[in-house]
Amino acid sequence: MPDFTGKVALITGGASGLGAACAAGFAAAGAKVVITDIQGERGRELAAKLGGAARYIDHDVRDEAAWTAVIDEVRALHGRLDTLVNGAGVGVLGDIESTTLEQFRWVHAVNVEGVFLGCKAALPLMREGGGGSIINISSVAGLRGVAELAAYSSSKGAVRLLSKSVALHCAARGDNIRCNSIHPSFIDTPMVDGMIAAARSPEKMAAFVRRVSPAGRIGRPEEVADVVLFLASDAASFINGVELPIDGGTTAR
DSSP: OOOOTTOEEEEETTTSHHHHHHHHHHHHTTOEEEEEESOHHHHHHHHHHHGGGEEEEEOOTTOHHHHHHHHHHHHHHHSOOOEEEEOOOOOOOBOTTTSOHHHHHHHHIIIIIHHHHHHHHHHHHHHHTTOEEEEEEOOGGGTSOOTTBHHHHHHHHHHHHHHHHHHHHHHHHTOOEEEEEEEEOSBSSHHHHHHHHHSSSHHHHHHHHHHHSTTSSOBOHHHHHHHHHHHHSGGGTTOOSOEEEESTTGGGO
């Protein structure tokens, strides 16, 4: 496990799912962790569970003013920011014809605008501290199209290329700030549970989810968190602007 003693990690969507696993991983590795989400009760429970290493802040990632307030609080609490994990995300089942404009805009507001605002807000504080690492959580649906996920797939594809743009921007400035995107397949999270429950046949959807990966199972949140910690560590110092699938071999097909 990398040693993040003296480091600070900010994780959006950190109250549950992949974000919560990342928060636990960073706390276990010695980092100070700031968890943000709109799930206040869950977020406070997780912060209490992680002890003095963690702090929870209510935060809607679509709100630019809220991002300014969160970064100001991180500066006041810790004086630095070493890692940003843009983990907040939403999704709806629907193809191009059944997805409404309202649904499309909501998904993109959270999944794309939230990442844009997070990167933009975090860079000055990271720069003040001498550098850092941004990990944007995308999806395998952002690497290849999915007919039934028109809004989600397009939003996650945008995160992939936005991450590259941020990486190139920071590299050109000599900021020592890296930005990468990760692309999990189906992982055992509340979002996937909700997708299964919303399907016309939850039993068939659950079976489909299990067989998507050549591994024959869905992933565990900790398997994603381990990769996030690696990308945030000095061991990944020459990894920048990449998209990394975490999918049990799904995209190898």
